[in-house]
Amino acid sequence: MAPELADPQRKAAAKAQLDAYIAGHHLKELRKSVGKTRAYAAALGGHVDVTISVGPHSVRVA
Numbered sequence: 875m876a877p878e879l880a881d882p883q884r885k886a887a888a889k890a891q892l893d894a895y896i897a898g899h900h901l902k903e904l905r906k907s908v909g910k911t912r913a914y915a916a917a918l919g920g921h922v923d924v925t926i927s928v929g930p931h932s933v934r935v936a
Contacts, residue, residue, distance in 0.1 A: 901913050908918055915922045924936035 904918060905911065905913050910917055922936070923934060925932050925934050927933075
């Protein structure tokens, strides 16, 4: 393992950055598939869910 990934905080930050990049890519592909240039949930036929997750627990708040 690379030494910089041995630090749990740096590992978590790297994972969050990768997750955000992947989510952005999926959103881009979704917009492309429905012919939209912006990703407003209603314009795509969807909705926004807001969830707070702490450890194994998640609560949908909106």
